[in-house]
Amino acid sequence: MKRIALLGMPNTGKSTLFNRLSGASARVGNWPGVTVDLMSAKILLGGHIVELVDLPGIYDFHGFSEDEMVVRHFFEHNSVDLVFVILNATQIERQLALALEVRDLGLPAILLLNMEDEARRAGITIDTQSLSQRLQMPVVMMSAKYGDGCKLALEKAAEAIHNLPPITPEELHSRLASDDRIENEMESILKSSVRIPPQLPDQLTAQIDRIVLHPWLGIPLFFGVMYLLFQFIFTFAVPFQDGLEWLLGYLRGGLFEPLLSGTPSWLHGLLLDGIYDGVGTVAAFVPVIILFFLVMTMVEDSGYLSRAAFMMDAFMARLGLDGRGFVMLLMGFGCNVPALMGTRIMRSRALRLLTMLIIPFSLCSARLQVFIFMTTALFSPAQAPLVLFTLYMMSFATAFVTAVLFKGRLPSAEPFILELPPYRFPTLRQIWLRGWHEVGHFLRRASKFIIAGVVMVWALTHFPSDVPPASSQTLAGMISSALSPVLSPIGIDPQLAIALIFGFVAKEIVIGSLAVIYGLEGDALMGLMAQRLDWVQGMSFMLFTLIYTPCLSTIATLKSESKSAGFAALSVAWSLLMAWLVSFCFYQTARLLGF
Template sequence: MKRIALIGMPNAGKSTLFNRMSGASAKVANWPGVTVDLLASKLLMAGEMVEIVDLPGIYDFHGFSDDEQVVRHFLCNNSIDLVILVANATQIERQLTLALQLQTLGLPAVLLLNMADEAKKLGIKIDEQKLGKELGYPTALLSAKYGEGYNEAYQIIESELKKSKAVPTLTLEEDFAVDQQLEDKLEKIVRHSVSAPIQTSKTLTEKIDHITLHPFLGLPLFFMTMYLMFEAVYTIGAPLQDGMAWILEAFRDAILVPLLSSLPPLLYSFLIDGVFDGVATVASFVPVIVLFFLFMAIIEDSGYLSRAAFLMDALMSKLGLDGRSFVMLLMGFGCNVPALMGTRTMRSRGLRLLTMLVIPFSLCSARLQVFVFMTTALFTPDQAPLVLFSLYLMTFVSVIVTSLLFKGRYNSNEPFALELPPYRFPTGPQMVLRGWHEVKHFLRRATKFITIGVVLVWFLTNMPFGVEPASPESWSGWLGEFMSPVLSSAGINPELTVALIFGFVAKEIVIGALAVIYGLEGSSLMQGIAQQIDWVQAYSFMLFTLLYTPCLATIATLRSEAKSAWYSVLAVAWPLSLAWVVSTVFYQTARFLGY
């Protein structure tokens, strides 16, 4: 099978083009370094199946950061028939260096000048025919995002693919010591075929930056934006969750219960009180999650993340981190796993390990479900968004404490150079794709961890045979009692303790487990819990949930990225200890103050 590789500098739009060509839903965002791993897809092209591979962005073929190593490793171990070199047309004068380096390596390529729409707005005129001739690569202008010029580009790729033969794997020991020569050549080529206005008028990006990067207003504005986003997620999301729970409950009562009522009681209880209630309680939060990711998509695609890095770098440097660490924490609000992988763009190991140590404190969307559930159950609608926001702030407090404690151990003096891309907006189809992607992600987790988790919880609450479910005589009762000396100081009761134990696998299981343990679901579950615990206990429980050992997927990623068993132990033990101390101190102080 023929193989096409997408190569280009970070944030040139390779993944956007990859999605357009293959119909895949690779994550895209306006941030250099979203793609840090290989992503392959097969498609029919020129009458045969072709494998197309989306690679992380590279600045040049010297690259030594972990994401760039992925590209080197790929090129050294796989034969390629054609390279699609994606370059940002507005930055052609520097991005074409890669084209010349590809030539030196002798790779067949097609040059696609992406973001042609932005180049046009800036008044940059490119004679792509002439450029292509001088470079020796067929060249096309396109906008991978909006589709302009895509058909022409596709035809060029197709016809080049027909002609091309596989190139043997590279050794990449090529020394680009002749770089000065390459630069001179590049300058000449660009002079011949590109004309750009010397004096550009103020762009929209510059005008927006004037406000968002304002010396005094920049930071407050950033936190205000984040607050408004979380408030919106809660205000719109809570009723959606309610509606979804109502639908699932109606489905259960109208269809499932009559259908299964003839089954033996134990099997019936297993299917209804165990599997269905557990999974449905988690599933009712899917609308909240999709909503949350739509907001995240807007922020990620806008280019605001790079601005956050700019505003926060001074503070982060005092913690031994940098602006990118902060952005990875923000990405961690979605899911910690891609955020951990995103640290591959860091070259210094110390910086990378310290950033990976703090990312698991990032309040991910799975924990968000637990907190939306708990805050809705125990706080008034006015208080709930504030309580939720306080937990996001707690993420940052834990990050500060942790990095101050460990920065001596994982120090770095890595230079910091990061692009500030222009502001952009996601398109409708991109948003739909992103939302759908998150639903699929949930379904994958639901079929794996969540179902298994709630099934285990059901067994614990119903075994040994014949006990009152979740009573002190059941296995879960024993387990809760056994663990209670550890967590009772934090006000966390045996039922919540059992839920926390399973939350170790995936945090979504926490609410699924509560549904099974209490034998209730939806709003009645919320009422049941609200009757049993007060807000101090609930908040202590939420603090513990936020901080304690991250989920299994996160631990696995931490381990494989850090390649150190000792580090993995620290990354599990430290958050667990911090969680216990913080929730205990909070609970005891609140009680002491008479709450």
């Protein structure tokens, strides 16, 4: 099978093109270095199946970041029949260097000039014929976002893949050495083929920047916008969530209860009180998760995150980090795992480790489910969003405190220089793909961890079988009483200890296990929790859940990315300790003040 590699600088729409060609749903983010894993897809090209590989975004072949190494190693070890060099047409004067490098390496290639629409708006005209002659490769103008030019690109590729002479990885290896001429040639080609107006009409981006990067208002505005976004998610997701809960309850009463009426009581209990209630309680959060990721996609793809990096860098520098660290924290709001992998763009190991140490404190969407559930149960609709916002602020605070405490051990002097891409609005297709992708991700997690988790919680709370479920004589009760010296000073109900233990595997299990422990679901579960817990206990539980280890996947990623089990262990131990200390201080202070 022939192989095509997709190569380009960060923020050129490479992932968007990959998604469009493959029909799959890779993550697209307007942030240098989001696509760090190599993704591939089989596509149909001129009647043959070919393999399309998405390479990380790089600036050139001679840089020394991990991404650039990945790309070089890829070419040195894999034969490639064609390279799609994708450039941002609005920045062709500096990105053309990459196409010239590819040509000089002798790689068979097609040049795709993406963001044709933006280039046209900016008044840039490109003579593709002259460019194609000078570069000795086919050139196609296109828009990956809207799909213009995709068909033409594929036609040219089908032609080129058979006509252009391939190059062996060994040959390429020896050629990856010379490059000085490129610069001079680039200037001359640009002069003859490209006309760029001296001042780009980038007025809108400049105007938005004047507001969002305002010296005093920028940061308050940023937090204000975040607050509104979360308020939006909270307000709009709750009706959907209520609807789903109603549906799940209705199905249980109307369909599953009669269906399973003849089965032995233990099986009936396991299937309905265990798996159905447990997974159902978690599944009710699917609308929140979809809405959350739709909003995240808009923010990530808009280019606003780079602005956040600009505004927060002075502050992050005092924590031994840089603006990118803050952006990673924000990306961690979705899921900590890709945020951890995103740190690969950092070259200094110390800086990378310090950033990886703070990312697990980022309040991810799985934890968000727990908090929405608890705040809805324990607080009034007016208070709930404020409590949620406080938890987000705590998430930042714990991350920052951790950085301050560890920065002395992990000093770095990495230069910080980053592109501020123009603002963009993601298309509905991008948003839809991303939302769909997240639902798929959730269902995979659900089938792997959540079912296993709730079954184990059910077993622990129902054995031995001759005592009342979830009472102190069950296995769960015994584990809880063993842990009570640790958990009672922070006000955590012994019954909730089991939920916390399984939350270590994945946070979604926490609410699933609450449903199993209390033997209820939906509104009834919330009602019972409001009776059993006061708000101080609930808050202490949420603080602990926020700060202690996010999930097994995060730990595994910490270990593989740092290549150090000791580092992963440090991260786990530190977050457990801090979770306990914060909950202890909160709980004891609140009680002392008479709450």
